[in-house]
Amino acid sequence: MTDPISNTLLPDNSTVDDDGMLVIAGVRVDDLAAEYGTPLFVYDEQHIRSRCQQAVRAFGQGVAYAAKAFLCTAMARLAHEEGMHIDVATMGEAYVALQAGVPGENLVFHGNNKSEEELHYAVENRIGRIVIDSFDEMNRIERILDSTGGKVQALIRVTPGIQASTHDYVATGQDDSKFGFTVSTGWAEEAVERASSSNCINLLGIHAHIGSQVFSLDSFRRATEALAGLSNLFQLSELSVGGGLGVAYIEEEETLDIEEWGMTIRSVCSEAGVTARVTAEPGRAIVASAAVTLYTVGTIKELAGIRTYVAVDGGMHDNPRPALYGSGYETFVPSRVMDPRNSPITLVGKHCESGDVIVSNGYVPDGLAVGDILATPVTGAYGHSMGSNYNKVLRPAVVFVNEGSHRLVIRREELSDLVKTDVR
Ligand SMILES: Cc1ncc(COP(=O)(O)O)c(C=O)c1O
Numbered sequence: 324m325t326d327p328i329s330n331t332l333l334p335d336n337s338t339v340d341d342d343g344m345l346v347i348a349g350v351r352v353d354d355l356a357a358e359y360g361t362p363l364f365v366y367d368e369q370h371i372r373s374r375c376q377q378a379v380r381a382f383g384q385g386v387a388y389a390a391k392a393f394l395c396t397a398m399a400r401l402a403h404e405e406g407m408h409i410d411v412a413t414m415g416e417a418y419v420a421l422q423a424g425v426p427g428e429n430l431v432f433h434g435n436n437k438s439e440e441e442l443h444y445a446v447e448n449r450i451g452r453i454v455i456d457s458f459d460e461m462n463r464i465e466r467i468l469d470s471t472g473g474k475v476q477a478l479i480r481v482t483p484g485i486q487a488s489t490h491d492y493v494a495t496g497q498d499d500s501k502f503g504f505t506v507s508t509g510w511a512e513e514a515v516e517r518a519s520s521s522n523c524i525n526l527l528g529i530h531a532h533i534g535s536q537v538f539s540l541d542s543f544r545r546a547t548e549a550l551a552g553l554s555n556l557f558q559l560s561e562l563s564v565g566g567g568l569g570v571a572y573i574e575e576e577e578t579l580d581i582e583e584w585g586m587t588i589r590s591v592c593s594e595a596g597v598t599a600r601v602t603a604e605p606g607r608a609i610v611a612s613a614a615v616t617l618y619t620v621g622t623i624k625e626l627a628g629i630r631t632y633v634a635v636d637g638g639m640h641d642n643p644r645p646a647l648y649g650s651g652y653e654t655f656v657p658s659r660v661m662d663p664r665n666s667p668i669t670l671v672g673k674h675c676e677s678g679d680v681i682v683s684n685g686y687v688p689d690g691l692a693v694g695d696i697l698a699t700p701v702t703g704a705y706g707h708s709m710g711s712n713y714n715k716v717l718r719p720a721v722v723f724v725n726e727g728s729h730r731l732v733i734r735r736e737e738l739s740d741l742v743k744t745d746v747r
Contacts, residue, residue: 325663325686328655329574332700334367334613345615345657345698349727352617352657356696359720360735361619362637364707368401368725370613371703374581375405378609381585382602387431389566389606390416392704393614397723397732399423402609408451410566410604414441421448431563431604433480435502436460442467446475454478454530454563455518456503458510468523478530478563479504479518481511483549487534487542487567490648496533496546503531506549515557528599529553532565535607538579540587543567547588551595562599564588568608572701573651581608607704614703616641616719617657620695621673631668633687635697638672639679640716642699642706646678652699654685662688670697674714707733715741 330337336348345352348367355365378386387410388402399409399420408429411417417430428451434441435456442463445453455461455477464475480503485496495502504510511529518526533546547564554562571578585603592601618635625631644650654670656662664686672679682699691697710718720735 325665326574327661327663328653328700331578332571332574332612332653334365334615335370335373336367339660343659343661345660347615348724350724350729352615352698353696355722355724355729356617356619358729359722359731361617361696362635362641362719363617364614364641364702364719364721364733365617366610366614366703366721366723366732368613368723371398371401371610372405374605374609374613375402375407377581378585378603378605379406381582383600385429386602387563387604388609389604390420391708392606393610393706393708394419395721395733396423397730398610399425403429410606414438414444417444417448417450427451431478437463439463439467446471446473450475452476452478452527454480455514455524456480458514458517461514461517461521461524465521465523474523474525476525476527477518478528478561479511479514479526481506481529481531481550481553483531483533483546485533485542485546485549487537487539487546490536490650493535493648494533496531496542506553511553512556515553515559519557526559528559528561528563530563530565532604533567535567536569537567538569538576540579540584543584544587544591547591548595551592551597554597554599555595558598560599561602562592562597563602563604566603566605566607568605570607570611570701570704572611573653578612579608581605584608609704611704612701614706615657615698615700616702616706618697618699620691620693620697623691623693631666632671633668633685633691633697634671634673635681636673637719638674638681638716639676639711640672640674640713641710641719642681642702643709643711644705645680645682646676647709651684652682652701654682654687655698655700656687656691657696657698659688665689666691670699673716712736712741717741
């Protein structure tokens with residue numbers, strides 16, 4: 324590897340100034356690092372908006388943004404402003420979206436084990452759709468509404484028996500899954516029948532999510548065919564194909580286009596004569612490539628003939644995906660974006676774990692030094708949201724940049740945050 328980082332892995336509004344410095348939406352990233360410190364997530368706001376607009380063009384208003392990819396009040400507000408609903412998977416995600424001013428009716432509540440408290444919360448906040456995942460959950464909903472009265476609007480989560488080619492931990496459409504009502508056992512039909520005849524449930528339709536980082540449109544095609552059959556059988560009014568669209572993290576991968584995905588799904592549905600409103604809930608495809616993470620190099624350890632470890636001030640607390648799934652990323656030096664990347668490195672974090680590797684096969688220009696800012700692109704999804712306080716590290720700040728200005732949307736944690744929940 325010698326090429327500079329490719330444009331396609333950087334946020335849409337990235338340019339390089341005369342000094343060779345990366346500029347995102349008109350703001351030099353070294354200025355951002357100086358003002359907010361590192362590690363720092365830098366999001367190109369217009370990039371996110373443009374992906375939301377693509378999703379709305381592909382599926383219509385009310386297509387949901389899967390908040391688990393990245394959530395804070397600014398993000399929820401942005402998705403809402405762009406006409407998206409918000410898919411939440413816990414009461415906590417619902418709370419953040421509601422705090423952002425998103426109406427409850429625009430939320431889609433997921434989860435394979437929603438607690439009674441969470442279901443009460445959904446009813447109290449008039450959450451627009453509860454995606455029912457099991458008969459136990461249906462029992463809980465009926466019990467709650469028996470005492471409070473009223474009805475919830477719901478979808479049935481279906482497990483269509485599609486093995487999407489992705490990491491086992493993020494494949495969810497195969498029969499052997501903890502999620503949803505299996506089609507092949509007859510549970511999906513039984514669940515639709517039972518929900519349709521329930522006094523407490525207004526059944527709108529069915530939903531499936533076959534997994535994440537799916538690069539084959541054919542997997543989506545097969546899942547949609549399975550859903551279409553069930554939707555037609557019961558003449559349901561809504562059909563959601565979930566999320567999961569694959570995004571490129573490294574030079575060899577190619578991002579799937581949101582609108583092409585929408586066309587594929589809608590053409591399967593129209594061939595099958597589906598009359599239901601067809602919708603989806605992309606997460607990663609909306610935010611992943613909108614962000615880069617900036618780190619500061621702290622130590623460099625050269626093991627001659629073996630590898631060079633470059634340790635930065637972040638790690639598995641701001642990006643656990645490599646440790647969880649073996650996910651690959653690229654590295655680059657934002658002050659030398661156009662320089663050839665000749666030196667192979669292994670980028671590691673500051674945690675007490677050998678598995679705390681952010682990028683196993685990274686490349687940087689020759690001459691990297693302690694104190695340099697180093698960046699990883701495509702970190703907008705499942706980085707901050709899956710992050711932790713492991714080793715009592717302070718969670719990083721997040722900034723949105725837009726047309727030459729920047730705003731802090733999540734402040735960096737401070738030491739006092741670490742004892743906020745302790746009872747002393
Ligand atoms: C039910 C559901 N919908 C949507 C998504 C979003 O997936 P992605 O971010 O890959 O688009 C997920 C991810 O786990 C999910 O579980």
